[in-house]
Amino acid sequence: MATKRYLFTPGPTPVPPEVLAAVGAPVVHHRAPEFLPVYERVLDRLREVCRTESDVLLFGASGTGAFESAVANLVSPGERHLVVSAGSFGDRWVAMTTAFGADVDVLRYAWGETPDPDDLRARLGEREAKAVWFVQSETSTGVVSNVPALAAAAKESGALVVVDAVSSLGAVPCETDAWGLDVVVSGSQKALMSPPGLGLVAVSETALSATGSSPRFYFDWERTRKAQQTLDAPVTLPVSLVSGLDVALDLLLEEGLEAAFDRHTRLGRAARAGVKALGLELFSPDEDRSAVVTAVRAPAGVDSGDVIRGVRDRFGITIANGQGELKGKIFRLGHIGWFDVFDITTQIGAVELVLADLGADVERGVAVTAALEGFSAEPSRT
Amino acid sequence: MATKRYLFTPGPTPVPPEVLAAVGAPVVHHRAPEFLPVYERVLDRLREVCRTESDVLLFGASGTGAFESAVANLVSPGERHLVVSAGSFGDRWVAMTTAFGADVDVLRYAWGETPDPDDLRARLGEREAKAVWFVQSETSTGVVSNVPALAAAAKESGALVVVDAVSSLGAVPCETDAWGLDVVVSGSQKALMSPPGLGLVAVSETALSATGSSPRFYFDWERTRKAQQTLDAPVTLPVSLVSGLDVALDLLLEEGLEAAFDRHTRLGRAARAGVKALGLELFSPDEDRSAVVTAVRAPAGVDSGDVIRGVRDRFGITIANGQGELKGKIFRLGHIGWFDVFDITTQIGAVELVLADLGADVERGVAVTAALEGFSAEPSRT
Numbered sequence: 001m002a003t004k005r006y007l008f009t010p011g012p013t014p015v016p017p018e019v020l021a022a023v024g025a026p027v028v029h030h031r032a033p034e035f036l037p038v039y040e041r042v043l044d045r046l047r048e049v050c051r052t053e054s055d056v057l058l059f060g061a062s063g064t065g066a067f068e069s070a071v072a073n074l075v076s077p078g079e080r081h082l083v084v085s086a087g088s089f090g091d092r093w094v095a096m097t098t099a100f101g102a103d104v105d106v107l108r109y110a111w112g113e114t115p116d117p118d119d120l121r122a123r124l125g126e127r128e129a130k131a132v133w134f135v136q137s138e139t140s141t142g143v144v145s146n147v148p149a150l151a152a153a154a155k156e157s158g159a160l161v162v163v164d165a166v167s168s169l170g171a172v173p174c175e176t177d178a179w180g181l182d183v184v185v186s187g188s189q190k191a192l193m194s195p196p197g198l199g200l201v202a203v204s205e206t207a208l209s210a211t212g213s214s215p216r217f218y219f220d221w222e223r224t225r226k227a228q229q230t231l232d233a234p235v236t237l238p239v240s241l242v243s244g245l246d247v248a249l250d251l252l253l254e255e256g257l258e259a260a261f262d263r264h265t266r267l268g269r270a271a272r273a274g275v276k277a278l279g280l281e282l283f284s285p286d287e288d289r290s291a292v293v294t295a296v297r298a299p300a301g302v303d304s305g306d307v308i309r310g311v312r313d314r315f316g317i318t319i320a321n322g323q324g325e326l327k328g329k330i331f332r333l334g335h336i337g338w339f340d341v342f343d344i345t346t347q348i349g350a351v352e353l354v355l356a357d358l359g360a361d362v363e364r365g366v367a368v369t370a371a372l373e374g375f376s377a378e379p380s381r382t
Numbered sequence: 383m384a385t386k387r388y389l390f391t392p393g394p395t396p397v398p399p400e401v402l403a404a405v406g407a408p409v410v411h412h413r414a415p416e417f418l419p420v421y422e423r424v425l426d427r428l429r430e431v432c433r434t435e436s437d438v439l440l441f442g443a444s445g446t447g448a449f450e451s452a453v454a455n456l457v458s459p460g461e462r463h464l465v466v467s468a469g470s471f472g473d474r475w476v477a478m479t480t481a482f483g484a485d486v487d488v489l490r491y492a493w494g495e496t497p498d499p500d501d502l503r504a505r506l507g508e509r510e511a512k513a514v515w516f517v518q519s520e521t522s523t524g525v526v527s528n529v530p531a532l533a534a535a536a537k538e539s540g541a542l543v544v545v546d547a548v549s550s551l552g553a554v555p556c557e558t559d560a561w562g563l564d565v566v567v568s569g570s571q572k573a574l575m576s577p578p579g580l581g582l583v584a585v586s587e588t589a590l591s592a593t594g595s596s597p598r599f600y601f602d603w604e605r606t607r608k609a610q611q612t613l614d615a616p617v618t619l620p621v622s623l624v625s626g627l628d629v630a631l632d633l634l635l636e637e638g639l640e641a642a643f644d645r646h647t648r649l650g651r652a653a654r655a656g657v658k659a660l661g662l663e664l665f666s667p668d669e670d671r672s673a674v675v676t677a678v679r680a681p682a683g684v685d686s687g688d689v690i691r692g693v694r695d696r697f698g699i700t701i702a703n704g705q706g707e708l709k710g711k712i713f714r715l716g717h718i719g720w721f722d723v724f725d726i727t728t729q730i731g732a733v734e735l736v737l738a739d740l741g742a743d744v745e746r747g748v749a750v751t752a753a754l755e756g757f758s759a760e761p762s763r764t
Contacts, residue, residue, distance in 0.1 A: 012409045024406015027394045027577050029700050060579050062442050062617040068600045100597040195409050197442050197579050197620030215482040218450045235444040238579030318411050
C-alpha cells in the first residue's frame with residue numbers, strides 16, 4: 001500500500017476534500033454570471049471572518065503579497081513606522097517596510113518572546129510612527145501575541161494598526177472592528193483551509209485615507225476596492241482558488257467562528273499535553289493563546305531535522321523545522337484549520353516513536369492519552 | 383440534462399481534465415521532498431517553452447502581476463521608457479509604467495491596428511528609451527504583432543525589449559533568446575492550459591543587471607532568482623496551481639511546440655473561414671499570425687452583447703465582448719490552448735444560430751463546413 005500522507009505544517013495546511021473538489025472543477029471566467037455570486041459570497045464571508053464592516057480586498061498572491069499591499073499603500077519613503085518583530089515574519093516585515101523606504105523603528109524581541117504592550121507604549125512615547133506593524137501569530141515560534149492590548153497601545157499614540165493575521169485568522173479571535181485594527185492581512189492556506197495562492201486584506205476607511213506615494217498597481221487598494229464593488233475583478237482572478245475558498249468559508253462559518261476558536265484552543269492544549277507527557281520542553285508558551293502552532297525543543301543531542309526526516313520517511317508525515325537560528329533546534333507541530341484531535345495524536349505518536357528510535361530519553365506510552373485528555377477539558381477562554 | 387458549458391474566452395481558457403485533477407489533488411508543502419521535483423520540472427519546462435537559457439521566474443500572481451515585476455524591477459522614477467499600445471493591454475502597461483514614475487513615451491495606435499517596426503524605429507530616433515515595452519498578442523483586438531521585427535528595431539537603439547506574451551506564449555512562436563528579448567511575461571491561464579493564478583517572466587542577464595530603484599519585495603527578481611536556484615521558494619507558492627502547470631506543460635511539450643503553433647495557426651484559419659462564410663466582417667487581421675483570438679464585428683444593428691448573451695443562455699457558451707470602446711461592437715472567439723477544430727465549429731455554429739434569431743442577415747448552413755475546411759489546409763507558416 002502507498003504510504004498515507006499527512007500535511008501537519010503550519011501552512012500550507014490540510015484542505016478538506018470538498019474544497020479540493022471545488023478547486024479542481026472546470027475553470028469559469030472571472031466575469032461570467034456563474035462566477036459572480038461566488039466572488040460576492042467570498043468577499044461577504046471574508047468580512048464576516050474578519051469581523052469587520054470594511055471591505056476585504058482579495059489578491060491573487062501569497063500572504064506576503066497581501067502584506068506587501070499594506071506596505072505599498074501605506075508607506076511613503078522617509079516616513080516613520082514601527083515594526084514589532086519577535087520571529088521570522090516580523091523580520092520579513094522589517095525588510096519589506098525598509099525596502100519601501102520607510103524610516104523603520106524596530107521593537108525587537110528574541111525569537112520566541114511575546115511582545116509586551118508596555119514596551120510598545122514606551123517606544124511610541126520616544127518616537128511616533130505613522131503605523132505600527134505586528135504579527136498576531138508568529139508562525140516561526142508559535143507565539144500568539146495579545147492583539148487587543150498591542151492595538152490599544154498603538155492607538156494611544158495615534159498610529160495606524162497593521163496586523164499580520166496570516167496564520168491566525170479563523171483559528172484565534174481577530175476582532176478587526178471591535179479592536180480598532182486598521183489593516184488585517186491573511187492568506188488562504190492556513191485556518192481558511194484552502195490551497196495557497198490567495199491573499200486578503202481588511203482595510204479600514206482610516207487606512208484608505210492614509211495611503212502614500214509608493215508606486216503600485218497590482219496591489220493598489222483603491223483600484224481593487226472600486227473593482228470589487230461592482231464585482232468587476234481588477235485582474236484575472238485565480239478562479240479555482242476563489243471557488244475553493246468559497247466552500248472552505250462555508251465550512252468554517254457552518255462550524256461557527258467561536259466553535260472554531262474553541263477547537264483550536266483545545267488542539268493547542270492537546271499538543272502541549274502530549275509534548276509535556278513525552279518529557280519534552282515546549283518552545284512556544286504554555287498558555288491557551290498558543291492555539292496555532294506548538295513549537296517544541298528537540299531533546300539534548302537530537303537535531304530536530306532528524307525528527308522531521310524520521311516522521312516523514314517512516315510515516316509520510318510532514319511537520320516543520322525551526323526557521324533561521326532555530327533550525328535544527330525546534331520542530332513545529334501545526335494545528336491550523338482542518339484539524340481534529342486525532343491529527344494531534346498522530347503527530348505525538350509519530351514523534352514519540354521516532355525520538356525513541358533516535359535514542360532520546362522520552363516517556364513512552366502516555367503521551368497520546370495525555371493529548372486526548374488535554375483536548376477534552378473544557379476551555380476556559382481568556 | 384444540465385447544460386454543457388463551454389469556456390471559449392481568450393483567458394481563462396479550458397483546462398484539460400488531467401490538469402484539473404492535479405490542481406485538485408491534496409496539498410503538499412512547497413518545500414517538501416515530493417514537491418521539489420515538480421517545482422524544478424516546471425521551471426525547466428518554462429525555459430523550454432520560452433526558448434531561453436535564462437531563468438524563468440514564477441510568481442503567485444496574474445499576468446498583470448508578472449508584468450508588474452518587470453516594471454518594478456526595471457523602472458526607476460524619471461527614466462525614459464517607450465510603450466507601444468494598440469489596445470487594452472498596451473494601455474494597461476502605459477498606466478503601470480506611469481504609476482512607477484517612468485517618463486513614458488507612448489507609440490499609440492488605434493485599437494486593432496498592428497504596430498509597425500518602422501514607426502518604432504523613427505520614434506526611438508527622436509527619443510531614446512531605457513526599455514521598449516510591447517504586446518505580442520493584444521487580446522483585446524486579436525492582433526498578433528511582429529515581435530522579431532519590433533525587437534530588432536528596439537535593439538538598434540540599445541533599448542531593452544520587454545514583451546507581454548501573456549496570451550501568446552505556447553500558441554505562437556516566441557523565441558526569447560534567438561530574437562534577443564530581454565524580458566518575456568506570461569501567465570498560466572492562456573495557452574499554458576492551466577487555471578489563472580501563476581505569472582511568469584523570463585529575464586535575460588542584461589535585464590537582471592539593469593534593475594532600478596523602485597521599491598519591491600514580492601516581485602523582486604533577484605530575490606526570486608536566488609531562491610529558485612536552490613528550489614527554496616521565496617514565499618509560499620500556490621502549489622496546487624504549480625502541480626497543474628506541471629501536467630499542462632507536459633501535455634504541451636508532448637505535442638511539441640511547433641505542432642502547437644501549427645494547430646493554433648489552423649484554428650485561426652478555421653475561425654476566420656467560418657466568420658467570412660457567415661458574411662461577417664473580421665475585426666482582427668485576416669492573416670495567419672492571428673492565431674490566438676478572432677475578433678469579429680457585430681453585424682449592423684446588432685449589439686455584440688446580445689450575441690454573447692444569446693450563446694450563453696441558449697448553449698452555455700462563454701465568449702468575450704469587446705473591451706473599452708469596442709464593447710458592444712465586436713465579439714471575440716478564443717482559440718488559445720486546449721482547443722481543437724470542433725471548439726471552433728461549436729462557436730461558429732452557435733453564433734450563426736443566435737445571429738439568425740436576432741434577425742441579422744447571415745449566410746446559413748455553410749460556415750461550419752468552411753471552418754472545417756479552413757482547419758484542414760496545410761499552414762504555410764510565415
